[in-house]
Amino acid sequence: MNAETGINGSYWLETAPPGEPSAPPPSRDLSVDVAVVGGGIAGLSTAWELVRQGREVAVLEAGRLAAGVTARTTAKLTALHTLVYDHLRRTRGPEGARLYAHSQSAAIRHAAEIVEELDIDCEWEEAAAFTYAEDPGGVAKLRAEAQAAREAGLPADFVTETDLPFPVAGAVRVTGQAQFHPRKYLLALADDLRRRGGAVYEDTRIVGLSEGEPCVLSTDAGVSVRAREVVVATHYPLFDRALLFTRLSPRRELVVAGTVDEALAPRGMYITPERATRSVRSAPYGDGKRLLIVTGEHFTPGATDVEERFARLSAWAEDHFPGLTPTHRWATQDNDSTDSVPLVGPLHARSRHTYVATGFGGWGLSGGIMAGGLLSDLVRGRECEWSGLYDPRRLASVVREGGSFLKHQAHVARHFVGDRLPVPTGPAPQDIPRGEGAVVRTGGRQYAVHRDENGRLHAVSARCTHLGCIVAFNRAEQAWECPCHGSRFAPDGQILQGPAVRPLERRDI
Structure with a gap:
């Protein structure tokens, strides 16, 4: 299912393809007011709001704009998120449920206004x-x-x-x-962002962040991006300084x-x-x-x-x-998220200039548009009515949702411990069928071995470069996947989806 057209691809990508040319990576160091890492709906919504307010903004996307999770959704814009309100009424009180409904509904209305203002055919x-x-x-x-x-x-x-x-x-x-059609909407938003003076860079993977005044982001090509404010909108956060991975x-x-x-x-x-x-x-x-x-x-x-x-x-x-x-x-x-509410706000407790948007739980379209408004307010030093509801620094809700938190941690712990215990060697490389992959242990090391449709073997390290869990092979999508935090890699080890920022290292076997 790695093709992106026909029976094995996203309809949204097929009917609004990335097109050429792409927006190339930066060729030299940059300095901007705000750097937004991630070109999905949360990142582009935030960047557009800030550019409209006169900020100098750069969007840094590891792949192509709106071609990740946003391009694979069912594209519903709704405030009805399965059975969330009865849950919120019990865990966050009537006011928490009201703020959630108000914020999500406001996002839908705002999207309708943008469609009309920009005359978007979506x-x-x-x-x-x-x-x-x-x-x-x-x-x-x-x-x-x-x-x-x-x-x-x-x-x-x-x-x-x-x-x-x-x-x-x-x-x-x-x-x-x-x-609506999410890619048509977001590509129009990106075009308007550029017209207003915003910059967009594709194929630009961020691998480092130094917080300060200014903050400095580093790309995998060695380019530095200086910014007064940084927004991390990469679906799963690249940086674990607040240990958000324990709550996702x-x-x-x-x-x-x-x-x-x-x-x-x-x-x-x-x-x-x-x-x-x-x-x-x-x-x-x-x-x-x-x-x-x-x-x-x-x-x-x-x-x-x-x-x-x-x-x-x-x-x-x-x-x-x-x-x-x-x-x-x-x-x-x-x-x-372990408490069923997205994490949108300061990246960690000591953040002064870094922000995050994640944990949308399958409702990232209304959530991403909501995050764009919330984060643009925070960057400008303003609080909105529902900032506290979504604040990633909240702790009381983590205590109330201790069961979900512990269940997630137990799942991850089983992999951290189990992946390091001696296991049977698994199939021999020569026994792996075409189109299949398997983790093979030999010489005390674990290798992720894939045989392509032409019969050639490809071996990479089986240890995820994020936090070290052992990957498993998804034959339907021809991808190595980390069961702990969701990083995904192509058969040759290249990154398909973060939070990993480094590919699986190639191995000889």
Whole structure:
């Protein structure tokens, strides 16, 4: 699934490709007011807000703009995040739930204003959002969520009828939400950023940060970027100075998409926590069709049964939507915070000029736009109403969510300890089939060995360059994945996704 077109690629990338030429990396040292690391929705939203306010801004993206996680989402803009409000009402109180609803709703309204202001052709559609259950046993939770969401200020109600082509036991419905083409939106935002004097650099991987006045970022090409303020918006933070990795759990989810007759396509946006999550929405496609996008089968990076999970998700989609013609499939990755609230604000307790945005838990579009406004306020020395809710320095919520925190730490600890214990040698390199990969132990070392479709073997260190966990091979996506913090690498060891900033070292075997 490493191709980015056709059955094995993101529809958003196929219909709004990166294009040429790219924005080249900086050829010399730079000095700006604000450096934004990461060119996804959180980074570009923050940069655009700051440029509009007259700041000199540089966006530094390791790959291509809006071609990472943002290009692999289902592209829902909604404040209804499955069953979050009943949870927040219990853990953060009614005021915490209200601030969450207010901030997410404000982000949706702001995105609509930007689309109108810049006249962006991004397939913007207003739609209702639903959290549903097919099992009657889930109705009580839905009723509680509807009440909590309504008390938080959302136009929420409990319903039993939807425009899905199958019956549901019940659903929470929130009207006035939206869906769009995320890459078309963000590429237009980037174009306007440039017109306003902002700078964009692609293929620019940041590998170091020295905090001070100014802060200094270093790239993998040896270029220095000096900035009064630095925003780290890389999905998973590159820098662990606040030990944020102890409060973030990476998970991957699969996406299958295909065409259905326009008259049969649901116009609402749907999600259920049942069956390891099923998320459904449709998008404009043309020729009397709409594209049905179905997400689910979440799992920890490094799982070896991804093809089986794709098969389950595809079977569910075709069973629930007769007449579906598959056209695309891809995967995405999210980070869940241990207390279910994103971490947006100062990078660590002693930060004066560094900020972070992470932990959006699968809702990074509304969350990223919200983060853009919040971080631009903080950079200007202003607090917004919900700064405290999202502040990464919060500790009380970590104590309240101790169970989730300890569960995540136990998972990571099992890998840190288990990966260092003697294990069987695994398959011999000559026994690895084409298109497969395996971790092989020989001479006291562990090697990640892959055989390509031409029969050639490629060996790299099996130890993730982030914090040293042992990677596992995802055959469906042809990638080495770290189960601890979600770094991903190509078969030859090159970085596909951070937080790692160095590739897996090549080995002879």
